[in-house]
Amino acid sequence: MQQEEEKEKYQDSQEEEKTSEEREEEEEESMPDSESDDDSKKELIVGIVPAPEAASDLSNKLSNDLSNLLQDYVDDAYTWKVEVVVDSYVGIEEDADKTMQHAQRIAKQKEWDYTVAITDIPLFKDNEFLVAEVDDSEAIAQISFPALGIAPLYKRVRSSTLQLISEMHHGTSDDVRDNEQKRIDDLPKAKRRELHSLNSRELIKRGPQKKLLPISRVVTDDNEDTAVRYCARPKGNGYFRVTTGMVRANHPWQVISTFKSVVAIAFATGAYALIFPTVWMLADHYTLTRAITLMVISYCAMTSWIILAHGLWEKKSDSPDQRSLIKLHNYSTLFTIGLGVAVYYFILLACFLIAVFLFIPPDLLESEDGIGREAGFGYYVYLSWLVTSLATVIGAIGAGLEDEETVLKGTYGYRQRKRKEYLQEQEKEKEKKEED
Numbered sequence: 001m002q003q004e005e006e007k008e009k010y011q012d013s014q015e016e017e018k019t020s021e022e023r024e025e026e027e028e029e030s031m032p033d034s035e036s037d038d039d040s041k042k043e044l045i046v047g048i049v050p051a052p053e054a055a056s057d058l059s060n061k062l063s064n065d066l067s068n069l070l071q072d073y074v075d076d077a078y079t080w081k082v083e084v085v086v087d088s089y090v091g092i093e094e095d096a097d098k099t100m101q102h103a104q105r106i107a108k109q110k111e112w113d114y115t116v117a118i119t120d121i122p123l124f125k126d127n128e129f130l131v132a133e134v135d136d137s138e139a140i141a142q143i144s145f146p147a148l149g150i151a152p153l154y155k156r157v158r159s160s161t162l163q164l165i166s167e168m169h170h171g172t173s174d175d176v177r178d179n180e181q182k183r184i185d186d187l188p189k190a191k192r193r194e195l196h197s198l199n200s201r202e203l204i205k206r207g208p209q210k211k212l213l214p215i216s217r218v219v220t221d222d223n224e225d226t227a228v229r230y231c232a233r234p235k236g237n238g239y240f241r242v243t244t245g246m247v248r249a250n251h252p253w254q255v256i257s258t259f260k261s262v263v264a265i266a267f268a269t270g271a272y273a274l275i276f277p278t279v280w281m282l283a284d285h286y287t288l289t290r291a292i293t294l295m296v297i298s299y300c301a302m303t304s305w306i307i308l309a310h311g312l313w314e315k316k317s318d319s320p321d322q323r324s325l326i327k328l329h330n331y332s333t334l335f336t337i338g339l340g341v342a343v344y345y346f347i348l349l350a351c352f353l354i355a356v357f358l359f360i361p362p363d364l365l366e367s368e369d370g371i372g373r374e375a376g377f378g379y380y381v382y383l384s385w386l387v388t389s390l391a392t393v394i395g396a397i398g399a400g401l402e403d404e405e406t407v408l409k410g411t412y413g414y415r416q417r418k419r420k421e422y423l424q425e426q427e428k429e430k431e432k433k434e435e436d
Contacts, residue, residue, distance in 0.1 A: 044078045046070065046165060047112035049103045051091025054249045055118045055145060058157050059084050065158065072187065073162045074169050083110065094325060096123040096130055096142065104140050114168050116161055117142040120249045122242045122328050125229065129238030131215050132203055132230040134164045136172050141165070146245030147232055148204065149213065153248065156204045160230075163203050172219060172228045177201055203230045213237050239328070246332035252339035259344060262395045267351050270391035274352075274359050274383075277370055279390075283383040284371040291386060295345075298389040302396035303341045307333060345392055352384040352391070 046066065050059035063082040070080040085106060093099050103117040123130040123144040131148065134141035141164035148156040170176050180200035203215050214237065218229045232238035273279050286294075307313050312333050314326045357380065365375050 041077065041079045043081055044113045044169075045081045045083060045111070047107055047110055047115045048082065048084045048118060048161075049087050049090055049106055049115060050084065050118040051120050052086055052088055053091075053120075054251075055091065055120050056084070056086045058145070058154060059086075059118055061154060062158055062161060066161065069158070069162060070165065073184075074166050083112070085110065090117050090119045091121065093119075094121050094123070096125055096133065099123075099142055100133070100135065100138075100140050103142065104138055107140065114139045114165050115141070116164055118157065118161075119144055120146055120246070122146055122246065122325065124324060125231075127324075128229075129232040129235070129242060130229060131232055131241075132160055132164060134167045134172070134228045136168050136228070139168045141168060144242075146242050146249060147238070148245060149241045150244040150248050153245075159204045163200075166200070167228055213241060239331070242328055243331045243335060246328065247335045247339065250332065250336040252336045253343055254340075259340075259395075263344065263348060266348060266391040266395035267355075269394050270348075270352055270387045271355050271359065273390065274355060274387060279387065280360070280365060280370050280383065283379070283386045284373075286382075286386060291382070291389070294386070294389040298392035298396070299341060299345060302344075302392055303334075303338050305396045306337050306341070312337070341392075344395070345388060348391060348395075349384055349388045352387050353381065356380050356384050356387075 048059045048063060050056045063084050066082045067080045070082075071078070074080075087102070087106065089102050090099055093102065099117055099119060099121075103115050107115040117140075119142065121144060123133075123142075125133070129147055130144055132141065132143045143157065143160050143164070145153065145157055148160065166180060170180055177200045184200060201217050203217070214233060215230050216233045218231055220227050220229065232241050314329055314333075316323065316326060362375065364370055366373060371379075
């Protein structure tokens with residue numbers, strides 16, 4: 001009897017499993033085929049034309065995320081394909097109109113539906129800092145990513161690209177933007193958080209920067225053509241945004257790889273000086289004011305010498321249109337080299353902090369031939385600080401002897417290097433004309 005009952009239970013369980021499997025199969029059959037739906041949708045192609053290096057790195061990362069986000073944010077009635085074509089012209093042209101025209105030529109060749117050029121050049125229009133621009137009649141847009149600020153850069157470029165494509169796809173009029181805002185508000189909260197943009201008229205997400213560093217949306221109507229500009233206002237905001245963005249694009253933290261030989265010379269010189277009691281006594285008698293002054297002098301000396309020795313400071317132009325650009329490039333140079341030297345200084349300080357414990361016997365340091373008192377940890381830090389400042393002055397001389405091409409590659413991004421080469425060529429042509 002027990003065996004028969006067990007058999008019946010087993011058969012019942014098998015039947016239940018079969019019915020559950022059949023139910024699952026029925027549910028799967030009743031579910032819409034998403035792949036077939038996608039196949040039936042029309043495909044739109046978005047082309048991204050970035051400048052080399054920093055802009056192209058962002059664009060390659062952006063292309064992986066953009067296809068799905070375009071369906072959520074712009075239009076889910078289409079499938080979206082994203083293509084990237086890196087172009088050096090976008091990285092050197094400072095005229096915003098010429099960049100748009102060049103991107104339009106590429107778009108026609110590639111047969112793209114929408115095109116976004118991403119440059120690391122600061123752009124101006126009507127004497128204003130241009131963050132982004134869209135021409136919905138030609139389906140062309142551009143972003144000057146230095147004007148987006150220093151961080152978090154990828155999220156800002158992504159939000160900006162989505163916004164510009166939305167304006168090209170749907171239109172720029174107030175009624176269209178209002179309808180788009182309603183659609184955005186109806187999106188699930190999870191998707192709205194993922195998009196990092198909650199307004200149909202804003203380039204980047206809301207936050208404290210909206211009030212502190214605003215980006216204004218300006219609609220310009222020229223006969224039948226409509227264009228939208230996003231500008232950094234007032235001018236102080238524009239200078240801050242663009243300068244910090246340009247510094248980030250230059251990667252100032254790479255200065256150590258450029259000046260590794262200078263670091264080695266400065267460290268060797270400072271380490272040798274550590275064995276002499278004179279340096280110990282100087283550290284014991286230097287006041288805090290004197291030590292800070294020495295640090296500031298050594299820091300400024302190295303920063304200034306690198307800029308002047310390699311001709312990185314641009315001369316003033318007689319052209320009013322170029323004055324703001326030259327000022328921006330000089331600001332970015334100063335902050336780039338300054339940050340690089342700061343990284344250099346603190347690495348050297350860390351090296352000397354280790355060296356003072358290794359090279360100086362505590363008994364000898366505290367003897368009558370040394371400082372004649374007990375030396376605590378604070379004294380060792382103070383001594384390391386003093387030697388770092390002295391070694392930085394010596395390092396400044398070595399930095400001036402570095403090859404100019406090496407300095408440019410280590411302290412400038414693609415944009416600044418190409419601009420520097422262009423200015424050098426102009427200077428040579430001017431000299432030839434004067435000789436003739």
